[in-house]
Amino acid sequence: MTAPGFSPTGIRFENIEKRYGGLYALRRVSLEVAAGECVAFAGRNGSGKTTLLRIAARLVRASAGAIGFLGQAGDRADALTRIGFVAHATMVYDELTAEENLMLFAKLQGIADAAARVAELLEEVGLLERRSSLVRTFSRGMRQRVAIARALLNEPAVLLLDEPSTGLDPEGITWLANTLRQARDAGRTILMSLHGESEISALATRAVRLDAGSVAADTRARSDMHAILTFAGA
Amino acid sequence: MALLADTRVLLGKELRTEFRSRELLTTTVVFILVVVVLFSFTFDPSAGESRRFGPGLLWLAFLFAASLMLQPCFLREQNNDTLSALRLSVQDPFAIFLAKLSANTVFLLLTEVLLLPVFAVLYNVHVLGVFPQLVLVLFLGSLGVAIPGTAFSAISAQARMRELMLPLLLLPLLTPVLIASTEATAALLDVRPELRRDWVGFLAGFDVVFLTALWLFGEYLLEE
Numbered sequence: 001m002t003a004p005g006f007s008p009t010g011i012r013f014e015n016i017e018k019r020y021g022g023l024y025a026l027r028r029v030s031l032e033v034a035a036g037e038c039v040a041f042a043g044r045n046g047s048g049k050t051t052l053l054r055i056a057a058r059l060v061r062a063s064a065g066a067i068g069f070l071g072q073a074g075d076r077a078d079a080l081t082r083i084g085f086v087a088h089a090t091m092v093y094d095e096l097t098a099e100e101n102l103m104l105f106a107k108l109q110g111i112a113d114a115a116a117r118v119a120e121l122l123e124e125v126g127l128l129e130r131r132s133s134l135v136r137t138f139s140r141g142m143r144q145r146v147a148i149a150r151a152l153l154n155e156p157a158v159l160l161l162d163e164p165s166t167g168l169d170p171e172g173i174t175w176l177a178n179t180l181r182q183a184r185d186a187g188r189t190i191l192m193s194l195h196g197e198s199e200i201s202a203l204a205t206r207a208v209r210l211d212a213g214s215v216a217a218d219t220r221a222r223s224d225m226h227a228i229l230t231f232a233g234a
Numbered sequence: 235m236a237l238l239a240d241t242r243v244l245l246g247k248e249l250r251t252e253f254r255s256r257e258l259l260t261t262t263v264v265f266i267l268v269v270v271v272l273f274s275f276t277f278d279p280s281a282g283e284s285r286r287f288g289p290g291l292l293w294l295a296f297l298f299a300a301s302l303m304l305q306p307c308f309l310r311e312q313n314n315d316t317l318s319a320l321r322l323s324v325q326d327p328f329a330i331f332l333a334k335l336s337a338n339t340v341f342l343l344l345t346e347v348l349l350l351p352v353f354a355v356l357y358n359v360h361v362l363g364v365f366p367q368l369v370l371v372l373f374l375g376s377l378g379v380a381i382p383g384t385a386f387s388a389i390s391a392q393a394r395m396r397e398l399m400l401p402l403l404l405l406p407l408l409t410p411v412l413i414a415s416t417e418a419t420a421a422l423l424d425v426r427p428e429l430r431r432d433w434v435g436f437l438a439g440f441d442v443v444f445l446t447a448l449w450l451f452g453e454y455l456l457e458e
Contacts, residue, residue: 054318054458057318057322058322059318059321059322059458060457060458061457077325080322080323080325083322085318085319085322087315087318088315089313089314089315090314090315091314091315091316091318091319092314092316092319093247093251093314093316094313094314095250095251095254095255096247096250096251100250104243104247105319105323107239107243108240108243108244108320108323108324109323110236110325150319
């Protein structure tokens with residue numbers, strides 16, 4: 001990853017609740033994630049992992065509670081400049097080339113010298129030679145590389161990743177793990193939702209298990225992480 | 235001015251993706267041609283009848299075309315969750331609407347302008363003498379269809395019965411636009427052509443009111 005063009009920051013969730021009608025997706029979730037931490041969220045389907053990450057990205061409005069960056073206000077405009085988000089879907093256009101996709105989002109994010117930044121990222125994710133190919137001609141792994149490049153465009157201090165290894169083959173998972181390791185080592189705060197243990201979960205410095213929308217377990221002890229990530233005893 | 239800059243970038247994306255796939259334009263142009271040709275052969279209208287019924291048939295065909303065109307407008311953003319990527323990138327979410335409704339208006343206008351010569355030949359009406367005025371009416375009418383159409387496309391894309399939802403919400407709301415557009419077009423195709431300022435004013439007013447409403451409340455339509 002390039003030299004940090006961001007100020008490291010943590011993120012705080014205060015009594016976050018999300019209700020869909022009478023159904024609770026999240027119940028009073030409070031967490032403080034320090035700058036540079038890499039948090040793996042585990043939990044069964046429907047436990048609230050995706051909702052929590054989408055609330056952190058300001059894509060979903062919480063029904064109650066507050067969210068902010070540590071020591072700063074963190075309104076929507078602020079969040080846009082500090083957050084990089086990789087969703088379950090690729091979040092890029094199949095009908096545009098890799099370069100056109102990245103240029104589109106770079107221009108919207110007001111990135112100075114967008115062309116240079118896009119070229120730099122395409123090289124980092126190994127797609128410089130395929131930059132003029134339509135994304136729909138890419139494999140799932142290549143699309144995920146474009147997705148990661150898109151999320152890194154604005155040099156985010158906080159990376160939110162929702163099951164980032166979905167659809168990746170072992171080689172792709174290794175590439176993703178290396179990319180995330182570099183991001184973590186550069187001081188980015190990483191929050192990611194995962195299913196089970198993998199090369200990617202091994203990067204986590206903290207594991208949180210959500211159960212029915214509540215925090216059921218939270219540890220920084222490596223010895224306890226296995227149980228949390230594999231739901232052992234849940 | 236970030237709003238205008240973002241709108242310009244997004245409009246470029248809309249036009250590029252459509253002109254690359256030609257998905258909407260091809261379907262709509264073929265559909266609208268079939269409708270106009272079929273009506274022409276079914277009624278075999280005289281010149282007088284054409285002037286009386288033609289504008290109504292024309293706008294009915296445009297309405298069908300619009301409902302085909304508007305449906306995928308936000309639906310396409312759901313395939314890869316690209317709407318979330320846009321929301322994470324733009325300063326003002328209104329830029330997303332502004333770009334989409336501009337693209338929809340351009341596509342509708344393009345379809346209409348392509349159809350006009352066919353309509354003129356089949357229905358024996360003279361459009362060349364009033365072409366600039368006709369384009370003004372087509373523009374205001376198309377904008378009147380595109381503004382609420384784009385808003386309801388955003389709503390219906392998140393609904394369960396989305397295919398049914400859009401026409402159900404949109405068609406009743408568009409009745410005033412269709413009446414005004416038809417009346418203004420009929421006046422232009424009359425033996426003594428006239429640009430009816432009352433109907434044109436109504437269309438402009440409708441566009442301004444709905445654009446303002448979209449600017450005020452559009453952000454909420456994009457929320458999950």
